Amino acid sequence: xxxxxxxxxxxxxxxxxxxxxxxxxxxxxxxxxxxxxxxxxxxxxxxxxxxxxxxxxxxxxxxxxxxxxxxxxxxxxxxxxxxxxxxxxxxxxxxxxxxxxxxxxxxxxxxxxxxxxxxxxxxxxx
Numbered sequence: 286x287x288x289x290x291x292x293x294x295x296x297x298x299x300x301x302x303x304x305x306x307x308x309x310x311x312x313x314x315x316x317x318x319x320x321x322x323x324x325x326x327x328x329x330x331x332x333x334x335x336x337x338x339x340x341x342x343x344x345x346x347x348x349x350x351x352x353x354x355x356x357x358x359x360x361x362x363x364x365x366x367x368x369x370x371x372x373x374x375x376x377x378x379x380x381x382x383x384x385x386x387x388x389x390x391x392x393x394x395x396x397x398x399x400x401x402x403x404x405x406x407x408x409x410x411x
Contacts, residue, residue, distance in 0.1 A: 287341040287389045288382075296382055297345060299375055300336045306375075307332055308347070308367035318351070318360070325351065331360075331367065344386050 315327040335348035345364040
């Protein structure tokens with residue numbers, strides 16, 4: 286098991302209570318968004334509108350839009366592909382979850398004979 290279920294349940298409850306809130310895509314994820322929406326600028330923030338848990342496959346998932354009338358896309362992506370402003374009261378808890386999850390994923394990838402798996406798993410809706 287990758288995630289600590291008790292930690293995940295507590296964090297999801299806090300995240301859902303705080304909706305909507307904002308995040309910024311990581312550089313790799315920003316590149317992916319730019320492929321889907323060429324006019325996207327990497328520093329644009331994303332408005333998180335829903336939280337889901339996909340088990341060990343994706344962990345905590347965030348549904349978001351790009352907080353702009355010019356974009357018609359919404360995305361669902363693992364919370365590990367987003368960064369959160371330090372002024373967000375949940376930033377420390379989110380960062381702790383992200384670090385724990387990424388550490389566990391790296392440990393599992395080291396055991397895989399085919400090498401590392403893709404880092405970004407995202408769904409785009411238009």
